[in-house]
Amino acid sequence: MSHDHHNMVSVSVTVNGESRTEECEARMLLVHFIREKLGLTGTHWGCDTSNCGVCVVSVDGQPVKSCTMLAAMADGAELTTVEGLETADGLHPIQQGFMECHGLQCGFCTPGMMIAAKSLLEQNPNPTEHEIRDGLSGQLCRCTGYHNIIKAVQFAAEKMSASEEGASA
Amino acid sequence: MQTPAPFGYERATSVDHAIQLLEQLGPEARLVAGGHSLLPMMKIRLAQPEHLIDINPLAAELGSISIDGDSLVIGAMTRHNDLLASPLVGEHFPILQDAERVIADPVVRNRGTVGGSLCQADPAEDLSAALSALHATATIRGSSGSRSVPVRELHVGPYETVVGDAEILTEIRVPIRNGCGSAYEKVERRVGDWAIASAAAVVWMDGGIITDAGVGLAAVGADHFVSPAAEAALRGQQPTEDVIVAAAAAAAAECNPSTDQRGPAEYKRHLAGELTARALRRAVARAQGGQ
Numbered sequence: 225m226s227h228d229h230h231n232m233v234s235v236s237v238t239v240n241g242e243s244r245t246e247e248c249e250a251r252m253l254l255v256h257f258i259r260e261k262l263g264l265t266g267t268h269w270g271c272d273t274s275n276c277g278v279c280v281v282s283v284d285g286q287p288v289k290s291c292t293m294l295a296a297m298a299d300g301a302e303l304t305t306v307e308g309l310e311t312a313d314g315l316h317p318i319q320q321g322f323m324e325c326h327g328l329q330c331g332f333c334t335p336g337m338m339i340a341a342k343s344l345l346e347q348n349p350n351p352t353e354h355e356i357r358d359g360l361s362g363q364l365c366r367c368t369g370y371h372n373i374i375k376a377v378q379f380a381a382e383k384m385s386a387s388e389e390g391a392s393a
Numbered sequence: 394m395q396t397p398a399p400f401g402y403e404r405a406t407s408v409d410h411a412i413q414l415l416e417q418l419g420p421e422a423r424l425v426a427g428g429h430s431l432l433p434m435m436k437i438r439l440a441q442p443e444h445l446i447d448i449n450p451l452a453a454e455l456g457s458i459s460i461d462g463d464s465l466v467i468g469a470m471t472r473h474n475d476l477l478a479s480p481l482v483g484e485h486f487p488i489l490q491d492a493e494r495v496i497a498d499p500v501v502r503n504r505g506t507v508g509g510s511l512c513q514a515d516p517a518e519d520l521s522a523a524l525s526a527l528h529a530t531a532t533i534r535g536s537s538g539s540r541s542v543p544v545r546e547l548h549v550g551p552y553e554t555v556v557g558d559a560e561i562l563t564e565i566r567v568p569i570r571n572g573c574g575s576a577y578e579k580v581e582r583r584v585g586d587w588a589i590a591s592a593a594a595v596v597w598m599d600g601g602i603i604t605d606a607g608v609g610l611a612a613v614g615a616d617h618f619v620s621p622a623a624e625a626a627l628r629g630q631q632p633t634e635d636v637i638v639a640a641a642a643a644a645a646a647e648c649n650p651s652t653d654q655r656g657p658a659e660y661k662r663h664l665a666g667e668l669t670a671r672a673l674r675r676a677v678a679r680a681q682g683g684q
């Protein structure tokens with residue numbers, strides 16, 4: 225096994241709008257890079273096997289399981305983590321939905337769930353219940369039974385399409 | 394915490410560069426595309442390459458889906474979600490979208506690639522069965538040029554392909570022929586899991602007769618992911634229920650499932666037959682609907 229300089233990499237990302245560059249081992253997974261190097265612990269680290277989806281972050285606009293991507297692979301990418309959902313106008317409609325509809329209990333799955341839900345609504349602003357369940361099928365929640373998560377996403381969808389109409393009116 | 398063993402990391406900037414790196418770094422180097430099969434294996438140290446060559450920068454060069462003459466060409470770096478969303482794929486080969494809908498979950502499909510799945514050569518891999526049934530060919534490139542291999546000859550065993558140490562799978566070509574209908578059926582323990590068993594069916598029809606057929610099977614120990622006996626039972630026949638049931642029985646008899654945590658061998662054999670019949674009925678209906 226070689227331990228030359230190729231085992232270390234420099235990774236530059238834009239995370240939630242901020243440019244960051246950090247050195248790390250080539251084998252460092254993106255989830256640990258985000259938590260340990262960028263100090264953003266809102267992204268959770270769960271099953272380690274790309275099953276549970278708590279580590280989902282947005283990479284160049286697409287949700288990705290960050291336990292199954294090397295930090296090195298994200299060099300040059302634009303990342304959005306749960307910390308990046310809130311804007312100057314306040315909580316993102318998805319965050320409001322999870323709050324209003326009681327879309328979380330322990331909260332462990334919530335960051336990944338919200339990032340995946342945001343992407344779902346960007347692709348499909350008015351999803352059916354089935355489409356929401358299918359779209360979030362890579363995210364596990366052991367508390368809610370999913371019912372209130374579905375309601376939270378529906379709340380966000382309505383809120384976002386209402387503000388869209390308001391904006392175009 | 395599961396972490397891969399240390400490795401040297403290289404990033405390929407072109408297909409030629411990737412081949413050059415493979416030659417330079419030797420047989421302990423591996424290409425990584427989406428990484429959703431390789432990285433989990435590296436975390437539990439089932440795979441321990443000394444070097445990883447990241448080919449994600451080749452997504453533009455190898456990631457397109459197009460028609461070339463009488464073939465649908467799928468670049469090896471095509472992400473699963475892009476295959477699922479492609480109108481060209483839906484128009485010609487709905488079987489690939491049937492299969493994509495049940496490969497992992499939408500987030501994993503954002504990263505995983507068609508070429509990566511084929512080269513991982515998991516015995517339960519869905520596209521291997523579907524593309525084998527479609528009589529697709531794989532284009533493999535090395536420093537001395539490209540060669541073409543039928544997908545049904547790509548796999549030489551579990552996790553083993555004919556792609557050489559210093560070669561890269563660049564594209565899949567699926568022949569487009571008239572009168573084609575295709576479908577994929579899978580049973581899994583839970584959403585997003587590997588198949589307990591799955592079946593791929595393709596028929597080419599002319600004047601109410603099946604002129605050619607492809608029957609693929611995943612997760613049930615079928616040699617090269619196909620059932621030649623089932624295909625022989627279909628060729629030259631009208632697609633009656635009797636013919637379909639006979640072909641399904643041939644597929645069930647020909648495969649070689651083993652008992653594991655996903656179920657007993659006999660259950661999987663039963664599924665192989667039943668899913669072959671269901672896929673064939675849908676493939677025939679699609680072929681007739683398209684005529």
